[in-house]
Amino acid sequence: MSDTASLTLHAIDLQDEDAQGLPLLVIHGLMGSADNWRSHLKQWQGERRVIAVDLRNHGRSPHAEGMRYETMSEDVIALLDRLGLERVHVLGHSMGGKVAMTLARMAPERVASLIVADIAPVTYGHGHDDVFAALERVREGKPRNRREADELLAEHVDSRATRLFLATNLVKGESGVLALRVGLDEIKAGYPDIIGEPDGEGAYEGPTLLLRGDASHYVTNDMLPAVRAILPRVRVVTIKQAGHWLHADQPAAFQQAVSSFLAAHSAS
Known part of the structure; x- marks a missing residue:
């Protein structure tokens, strides 16, 4: 256990x-x-x-x-x-x-x-560095809509399909900013176990x-x-x-x- x-x-x-x-x-x-x-x-x-x-x-x-x-x-x-x-x-x-x-x-x-x-x-092997970088960029950029979020994700991820998938992890907070609902820091710390x-x-x-x-x-x-x-x-x-x-x-x-x-x- x-x-x-x-x-x-x-x-x-x-x-x-x-x-x-x-x-x-x-x-x-x-x-x-x-x-x-x-x-x-x-x-x-x-x-x-x-x-x-x-x-x-x-x-x-x-x-x-x-x-x-x-x-x-x-x-x-x-x-x-x-x-x-x-x-x-x-x-x-x-x-x-x-x-x-x-x-x-x-x-x-x-x-x-x-x-x-x-x-x-x-x-x-390590294969998600671009994904982590894209989500970090969104967290830093504080987009207010899906278009802005996609532009931020696109700085690191070329695939439109992948960006749409990642965008399912965005939720609008009380301030009107789209925020991550995934525990990005915890996932990154646990990535060696994940792979x-x-x-x-x-x-x-x-x-x-x-x-x-x-x-x-x-x-x-x-x-x-x-x-x-x-x-x-x-x-x-x-x-x-x-x-x-x-x-x-x-x-x-x-x-x-x-x-x-x-x-x-x-x-x-």
């Missing part, structure tokens, strides 16, 4: 009256939030209860030091306990995929099946689906032995014409892959 106290995380919790399946827990990636998953949640809530969590320092959840995967997984377990959920299917994208893998290794009895979206259990391997020991023996984008470099073929070492029952599916944000690039294909996998393991 980590020596950092668990936080009370914010979550979106949806369920249609006729939904029958075991609940699905969705965990976003770095600089993401539960809100980014609303369109997918609406698709799946007819099949089962769906819960999308805001990890610490993200979305509407509290800010605190400590971005180790064990720490974030303990936050999620505390959320499951609060919601009275003993066992769920777990889907995690990018950083959230490493949280999901850690959760599955730490508490396999809580995880009926695991879906990992475009991440491997390996250490990655590192997931925590936990041994292998998760439950059914697992790994979805990767064919235009993404996050899960290359030479990483698959590391994947199979801790996820021995993994099935790898490559989604065509998709990058790292495969759920946004090819939403229909992503939703179908997840729904088919969950249907096949509904009795798990």
Whole structure:
């Protein structure tokens, strides 16, 4: 167990009256939030209860030091306990995929099946310096509208799609200035842990689906032995014409892959 106290995380919790399946827990990636998953949640809530969590320092959840995967997984377990959920299917994208893998290794009895979206259990190189610089610039620039914020972000990030994604982390404060809702300082301090391997020991023996984008470099073929070492029952599916944000690039294909996998393991 980590020596950092668990936080009370914010979550979106949806369920249609006729939904029958075991609940699905969705965990976003770095600089993401539960809100980014609303369109997918609406698709799946007819099949089962769906819960999308805001990890610490993200979305509407509290800010605190400590971005180790064990720490974030303990936050999620505390959320499951609060919601009275003993066992769920777990889907995690990018950083959230490493949280999901850690959760599955730490508490396999809580995880009926695991879906990992475009991440491997390996250490990655530093790849977010431009993102951190862009968000720092926004914090310093104190924009009063989205146009001004985009201009500040563009000083460090060329991709319009990436800037739009980062802008989901901006909220208007009482002074009328757009402010960051992410815990940027805490995330930067914990970045060495974020790019590192997931925590936990041994292998998760439950059914697992790994979805990767064919235009993404996050899960290359030479990483698959590391994947199979801790996820021995993994099935790898490559989604065509998709990058790292495969759920946004090819939403229909992503939703179908997840729904088919969950249907096949509904009795798990």
